[in-house]
Amino acid sequence: MKNPPALLVIILLGILSIATNRLQAESSSAHALSQLRNQLADERGNTIPDFSRAGYRGGGVALPRVLTIGTLSPSDETGDDGARIQKIIDEIATLPANADGHRGALLLKRGVYRVAGSLYVPGGVVLRGEGSGETDATVIIATGTKRRELVILGDVEKRPPVTLVGNTPAPFGSAEIKGTRRRITDTYVPWSTHTLTLEHIDGLSVGDRVVILRPGTTEWIAGLGMDSIQEIDMYSDRKLYQWKPAEYDFPLERFINAIDVETRRVTLDAPLMIALDEQYGGGWLYRAESHRATECGVESLRLVSEYKKGKEKTDTDHATVGVTLRTVENTWIRDVVALHFNIGFVVERTAIFTTIRGSALLDPISPVRGGYRYGFSLRGQYGLVENCRTRNARHAFSTAARARGPNVFLDGVAELSHTDSGPHERFAIGTLYDNIRESKDLVVQNRGNWGTGHGWAGAQQVFWNCTVSGEIVLQRPPTAQNYAIGCIGKLAGGRFPDMPRGLIWSHNQHVQPASLYRAQLEARTLTSTHFTN
Template identity: 35%
Template sequence: MAHDLSRRAVLAAGGALALSAAAGVPASASAIWQSRLVRYDRWGRLAYEQDAEGNRIPDFSHAGYRNGERPIPHVPVVKTIRPIEGDNTAHVQAALDEVAALPRARRGALLLLPGVYPVAGTLYVRASGTVLRGSGDGEDPAGNTIIKATGNNPKDRDVIVAGGAAGGGWTGEVPGTRTDITTDFVQVGAREFAVADPGSLRPGDNIVITHPCTEEWLKAIDYGGHDVGPPWKVGEHPLIYNRYVREVSGNVVKIDVPVFNHLDRALSPSFLYKWDRAGLVTQVGVERLRVDIEYHGDPEQDEDHAYNAIVLLRTEDSWVRDCTMLHFTQAGVATQETTRATVENCRAVDPVSIVTGSRRYNFNTYVYSQQVLFRDCYAYKARHAFVSNGHSTVSGVVFLRGTSEYALNSSEGHRRWSQGLLFDGHKDVDPHYDYTLGLYNRGRYGTSHGWSAAHSVAWNCDVSTSRLIVQKPPTAQNYAIGCHGTITGDGPFAQPAGYIEGANQPGLLPPSLYQAQLLDRLRP
C-alpha cells in the first residue's frame, strides 16, 4: 500500500523532492507516493520493511567504481599515438605495453588520436592504472577513434580486454584463513555475522564468502523450479560474495557490502576465507572510442567475426565510458570476475548474429560479476539488452536509466539464481517481443535456467508497450515497484507472482532507488 508523504518528510529527505522533479515526477506533494517497503522516515532516512520470511529490499548503493563513493578519475595522458597503415594490433599493443612498463605511479592513459585503427587481433589493457582512451566514439574518423575489428582469427575473439586472465573465480584461498559463519540466519541485506575463528581477520582484508550448494538448499528452492530438464545438482551453484572486512569485534565480522541472499545454516553451512587476489588488475578503463566489428553478409546470419567488443576481466575498480560498440555477436560490454565496475554512457547497437541463444546480450554480466553499475546506457536490437548471464556468482548489479530499443527478447536475470539485480528507471522503446523485462522463472529454457533472479527489483521502469514479469522464488522475493506497463506474475512458467506495488501510478518517491540509497549511505 502506498503511503502519503508529508511536507516535513519531503524536506527531511535531503532534496528527494527535487530529485523527483528532475526525473519527471510531478512536483505536487499530493501526487507523490512511497513504497511500503522502502520509504523515508521522519528523520529523512530510508526505512525498510520485511515480510514474514525475512525478505526485504537490499541496499544496492555499493555498485560501481569504488562502490559509488568516488567519481571515475580522469587519468592523465602519458602516451599518444595515431593509426598506421594495415593491421594496428601490434602497434596499439606495443604502446599499451610501454605504458604498462612504467612504474605504477607514473602510468596513465594511452590516447589514440582520431582515425581508423584496423585491428585483426585482441588489444589487452593488462596493467593496473592503465587506460585506453580514444578521441571520441562517433562515426567520423576525422574527429573520432574507430577500432575496426577485422577478420575472425582466432574465432570468436574479444576485441578489447581490460584486466587479467580468467582465473576460475575467487578460489585463491590464503592458507589458515578459512572459518565458518556461525550465525544461524544471516538475512538478505545484512552486513555482519559471527564466525567461529576471527583470529586471522583484519579490517581491510579481501574475503570470499561461500554458501555451498547443498541438497537441503536445492530442496528448499525446488531444485531450480522446473519440471522438465535436468534439476540443478549439489555443488553446481554456490552463493559466493567478494567482500572486504570493515570491522572485527570479538567473533562478529562486519563487511563492506551486504549479502544478497539469506545465508541459512539450516540449509547450508557458510564459510569465508581471505582471498589472495592473484591476477587481479585494478584501476583500468576504456574510454571515448568506437569498436566497429567488420562483418559480411546477412546481419541476422553472419557470425564470421569478433564475438565481444569490450570485456572487463578479473578487475576491481574498472570502467568503460563514452564508447559505442557495433556488430558484435554476443556483447558490446561484458564483465567477468569483476567487482566495483562502472559502464557509463555507452551504446551497444546493431549486433550481427543469428537471433538465438548466447547471442545479442548487449550489456552482459557474466560469471563472478558483483557491484557492477551500468548507467545511462543504450541497447539496440538486443535479445537480452541488460542481463545477468552468470548464475549464482552474480549479484549487486544495477542497471540505472538503461534504454533498450527494438528489443527482441527481455532484459532480465537470465539463469540459475542471480541475486540482487536492480533495474532502476529502465525503459523499453518500440519492443518486438511480448515481454521485455523479467525477474522470473525461466524453467527449461537454455540449460534449465529455472529461477533466474532472486531478491531483485524493478523500480520505476517503463515497459508501457510490453510486459514486465515478476515472480516469487521459494525462500526469496522479487519486486516491481512503481513500474509502468503490464506488470504481471504471469510468465512462461507458472509460479507465484512477486511483489507488485504502484503499477502505472506516477509520482514514486524516490524516483531512483539506487541514487536514494547512495545518498542515504553517504550522509553523515
C-alpha cells in the first residue's frame, strides 16, 4: 500500500489537533466551573445548581426538521382563514407518528392569513411558515376584539383525572402511579444535589420518570415570613393573600439516572432546585406517567394582534398571547415574532422539556402597568428560551408563581423595557439568566404585598454574565440563596433594602466560562452522566 500523500497527512493532523484542543478547552472549562461551584458552596453543601437539562429532549439535542405533509397558500378572500388552517392540522394529526413521534408539518406559504379564533397544534404536528420578518413573511393576523391565545400547542382533549401531582390534576401533566410513593430519608438534601436516599427502592429502575414532592408546610412559610405579609399602599381593588401551605407543594418531575441498591440512593438527571429539610416536612418520591402531547412545534411565523389604532397604551380587547405551550413535552418554538400581543410566549406549568429559540415579542399593545406586557413567561420545568428578544415589554424574561425549574433564559435582549426581568412572584425556583442584556433592571427580591402578596419572588436564581443598564437587585430568602456572577450593572437595595443580599461574585467584570448553561452542558457531555428521555 502506498503512503498517503503528504497533504492528506497534514489535513488529518490538523483535524486531530483541532479536536484535541477543543476537548482540552471543554475539560478546562468544566474544571474551572467545578472549582467555582466549590468556592460558592455553603456549609450545608448548597451551591449553584446544574441547569444543563433545560430544553428540548433535555438539552444539547438539535431541534428536529419535520417533513412537510400539507401546504396552504393565502386566500384571495378577506374572511377568516382559521377553519381551513385547522382542518389541515387536524388531518395531519390523524396520521401515524414515525419513530421520533412526528406526524408532519403544515407549511403556510408567504402571505397574510386572518384568524378570528385560536389555532391548536396537537402532538406530532408542526405549524410552519416561510419567515417572520417585516417583509416577505408568513403573517397570521389575530383579528377581532376577543382576548385569547392565538396559537396553542398541546392536545385539546384531556384524559379523565387519575390522581394529583401536588396541586396539578393528572390530565394536566403527570399522574402518580399508585402504590409507588415512598419517603426520602435524608435529614437534609441540598438544592444543588442529584442524589437522595429512599426508605426503599422497590419497583424503581434507571430511566423511570419520578416526582419528588416537597411539601409546603406552615413552618416553612412562617420561616419565610410569608404568613404575615404587611399591607403597604395596596391598590383599592386588590386583596392581600397570605401564603397557604397547600398552595406551596413543589412536585418536581425528574428521571432516575442510577440506583445504588446497598445504600438505597438514587441519582437524578437534574438537581431539585429547592432543599429538602426534615424540619420542613422532608419529601417523598413516586413514579409518574406523563399525559402530555409530544413533539409539536411552531416555526417561522409572524403573528400580529389586531388592535384599535391610536389606543396603543389602553386597548386590551384584542388577542392576548402569541403562543402558549400548554400540556406538552419535547416541544419547540423557532423563529416566531409576536407583534402587539400583551404577552408573547407562555410556557405553562404543565409543560416540560421545551425550547423557544430566535423569537421575539415586539411592541405590545396594552396599558403599561401590572398584569400586562410580558415577553417570555416560563412557568413549567426544563424550559429554555434562547437568543430571543423583546421591545417595549414590562417583564421581558420572567417566571410565574412556583415555577419549578430548571429553567434557562440564554442570550436574551430586552430593549426599551418598562420594568425588570427576573422571577415575578411567589417563589419560583431554579432559574438561570445567562448573558441577558436588559435595558431596565434585573431583580430578585421580596416583593411584599405587591400584586396580591407576591412575597419572595424566587430562590436559586442565577444571574450569569448579564449586562444591565438599570439596577441589579439581589436578595436572599431564608432557607435559600440567589446569585449574581460576573454581572455588569448598578447594585441596588430593592423594595426592602434591609433584606439580606444574595451572593455576588465578580461584580462589573464578566467571568469564565462565558456561558454557564453551555459550560454545564459540555461538562455533562464529557462525563455522560445523564439520561435522555
